[in-house]
Amino acid sequence: MAYKYKEIANELRKQIKSGKYAPGAAIPDQNQIAQNFNTTRITVHKALQLLMVEGMVYSKRGSGTYVRKDYTNEHSNNYGNVSPIDKPFGATKTNQGKAVTSKVLELSARIPTREEADKLIIPPTEPVYVIQRVRYVNGKVFAYEHTIMPTSITTLTKDILEKSIYGHLQSKGLQIEGTHRIVRADKASQSDVENGIAHQLGEPVLVINQLSYLDDGQPFEIAESRFPYEDSQLTADITL
Known part of the structure; x- marks a missing residue:
């Protein structure tokens, strides 16, 4: 079963890896992402949680979500497989x-x-x-x-x-x-x-x-x- 949050995480991951959002840059807020994908903030939250687990982004309370400053494509792996x-x-x-x-x-x-x-x-x-x-x-x-x-x-x-x-x-x-x-x-x-x-x-x-x-x-x-x-x-x- 393909979950919506995984679809969102996959797209955001591609955008970060492509350089659309550079290390240290803010990504759109949860309301904007939810609107873009025609979904709810809860689903977006789950997608961002997955990217946080992978070490790609971090959240600052009251400010937003950002690409980790130490993130580079060299850190990328096959996220579909878990060691x-x-x-x-x-x-x-x-x-x-x-x-x-x-x-x-x-x-x-x-x-x-x-x-x-x-x-x-x-x-x-x-x-x-x-x-x-x-x-x-x-x-x-x-x-x-x-x-x-x-x-x-x-x-x-x-x-x-x-x-x-x-x-x-x-x-x-x-x-x-x-x-x-x-x-x-x-x-x-x-x-x-x-x-x-x-x-x-x-x-x-x-x-x-x-x-x-x-x-x-x-x-x-x-x-x-x-x-x-x-x-x-x-x-x-x-x-x-």
Whole structure:
């Protein structure tokens, strides 16, 4: 199924790559783009979100959307293909054949912060789940996860969290399109020690922050995962 937001993103991407909008230049505002494509601002927002994930544009509150100043055609790739490091398979799928279990530390709901609502493209009054859990692979600590997810996406229970959230979403017919990830190193906190991610304070831990979205362009998850340094590595297949 061809979604309108992808059509808009594809056209804007071509215009940026062709040099119509130079690095640092503003692109038309959302109302103008919506008028040009005979669609809604929500659809345009989703298209721009996709280009932000790809690193082509950025948004300045109250000002507009701009082509990233460091963007060049050399940064371009085949955006139809997502490398393994960028595709949000989840711990269960990436550890097939192994016993993946979870210890649920929190499942609650609250009103999102302004930043969370903006990232998830939801009204500021729409509740979000707050999820904390420790993942284990073959009985060994694999990761600690802190996730924010709109309650409108699906109904979550402790039983689901003890298994696979992504598996549950897919069983409901929701297709996961991709994710924007920031990978960084950090020093272990007291929480990391308590959750078994680190042995002592200050020990290195691997951290992945991500914003994931469905195939209709709707962001569905803001997550931070923390991994023990001893068993953590990242593999990326880069196609030029």
